[in-house]
Amino acid sequence: MNINSERLWNRIHKLSEIGKDENGGVTRLSFTETERKAKDLVVTFMKDAGLAVREDEIGNLIGRKEGAIFNSQVVMTGSHIDSVISGGNFDGPAGVLSAIEALQTMNEKGIVTESPLEVIVFTDEEGARFSTGMLGSLSAAGKLSKEELYSAKDKNGVTIAEAMKQAGLDPELAPNAKRNPEEIKAYVELHIEQGKVLENADASVGIVTGIVGVDWYRVTLKGEAGHAGTTPMGLRKDPLAAAARIISYGEEMARNEKSAVVTVGQIEVKPGGINIIPGEVAFSFDIRDINKENMNDIFEKLKAYIETTCEERGIELEIEQLHSLDPSPCSERIMKKMEESFTETEVQSIKLISGAGHDAMVMASITDMGMIFIRSKDGISHNPKEWSDQKDLAMGAEVLFTTLVKLAS
């Protein structure tokens, strides 16, 4: 193994001390003093690694190792160090610290690549403070509007712009964080899986084939509220009974899918009395797949079923799309380099898709993108119990190291 597993593991633990709460989790929200301390610590790691450090206009931290060929496209790698409230110690830091470890290993081994390499720590991936994530990668991709900095607020009413100023950043200059896509050769991110696919396959590390698209819908069914005792079954227009059939249909359909998932995470009934037939029910559908056509196909089938069910039952229907994000396939070229790296490091290669969004998804809009997943214990994340083993992290970092060397050569 080329990389230094102990050093990487120690850095994970040092970073975990910043924003630590009593239950062992961390809370590092964007543009706070806690985040500043975490960034300062990461700067010391970057400097130890021999990288040239700068911070861009949105607060992304960048550590650069120059390449041999002047003006060559840069190979970028990174993740984030902000967290959700009471989050874990690996979601984000695993990618950032593996990236630093990979570049430090190159420097220590005197590996000079043709292309320069950059470790990037993206600002506010989680969106835990302003309910609007991926601030750093969206800025780098030139996809964050300045208006959003002035409109999105945290729970105390502080806008992103105000928070940036408090952190010493000028929101007016934020657009300057945009990177020229022509100057970027590739973006590679290591991340914890946040699921159980690797665990169930008994694999330490996996190659991500793509990040799923996400469509969110809100279905509202309006029936007729009534007294639970005085309305015979045959005279009811019960929207919850209709919703139950629809939810079952959605689950059954998704169970027959290869990679698509369908989730109902929210449901509310009105008026909500134990002895009152509901008059209205609203619930959500979260549809994800790596294939956009299939997502549309699932939604159309679901919609047809909802319409038939509601028509049969005399129920009014409204379906609203709340959010839509296309799938981001990973670069074939990068996956191939990763497979070679797996072969060279004698690690079994497992392929899987990412069901969660990452900065890599945003970067895929401006450059070739690849992702490496490491095993998550019990699939838990966004929780103090989030855990990945030292060995798995080291194997991931080793594959990252080898892949980056190949990509930069």
Add this chain to the structure above:
Amino acid sequence: MNINSERLWNRIHKLSEIGKDENGGVTRLSFTETERKAKDLVVTFMKDAGLAVREDEIGNLIGRKEGAIFNSQVVMTGSHIDSVISGGNFDGPAGVLSAIEALQTMNEKGIVTESPLEVIVFTDEEGARFSTGMLGSLSAAGKLSKEELYSAKDKNGVTIAEAMKQAGLDPELAPNAKRNPEEIKAYVELHIEQGKVLENADASVGIVTGIVGVDWYRVTLKGEAGHAGTTPMGLRKDPLAAAARIISYGEEMARNEKSAVVTVGQIEVKPGGINIIPGEVAFSFDIRDINKENMNDIFEKLKAYIETTCEERGIELEIEQLHSLDPSPCSERIMKKMEESFTETEVQSIKLISGAGHDAMVMASITDMGMIFIRSKDGISHNPKEWSDQKDLAMGAEVLFTTLVKLAS
């Protein structure tokens, strides 16, 4: 027609003025000044009807017409005049004012019955203030514990006992409101249907065959919360997906029943994120029927299905019974008198069950009980839109008048 339809209709409207709100509904909570005003108005009606008026220790208002035979058992009739918050003008008052009208008609026509007759206005049937209804009838039946007067509180923290004192009643004396069952011959109540059975049968008035029993259950299913994107369908333990099947099963089963109804009026999921597979879901079941064995049978089938579904899906299960009330069949003797009255008044006789609880249900525990339902427009109640036509109310009062004369003779 014997009774005076105009007078009855005018009294409905006069009573509707007390506690009236801007949307045409009424709010008359127990032991309030509004309720006092409504009682005072009803007292004037009782006195107009030639009744001897008293108020008992729980606040029940009683108007009595003496019978010809000394110490004969009393025939009671009545309902309530308290309302839910923003309730309608017929739920309760229809029964009270029809009862007064029936006795006034007897007095005007010089009808002397063997048994005395009493109109009773029961205190706090709805339970809208203290979440514990039927205070008056429970007291009359000797089934209200004094402890409850000191424990149940309204939303301002005022106990029933405190509210009684404010209304000039002594909670310590409340047990004295108990009636001796041996002194009561029958209890008959006219009430709005609060459903659509009469409307669908195009009938003005119906004979109630019994009041359904009510069993309330709370089902809690614990699965495994997870990320909607990173947990493949096959690795999920989604309690909402299980709940959807269970709710559908319950509805389907009830649709094949003759008179039983099964309702899910409440459902809550945790944690409730649009992109999170629920970890826990809790929902209610309201099971009603006129036949207790059938209610138990429905519950057992439901329970078996819940258990199988949860076992198949690796979901933990808890079922809690929140409330149980046995069905109250109406007296055959009283129903027969009502049928005769229908024939005499040339009104078509429709039989139906009461899916809602009434003071009559409590009175059934101490005496023979009968109920007359009048048609509710669109089945609406507990709402300002609650409505019954003058003609339907008059026909109901006429049947009540005839039935009471028969019962008291």
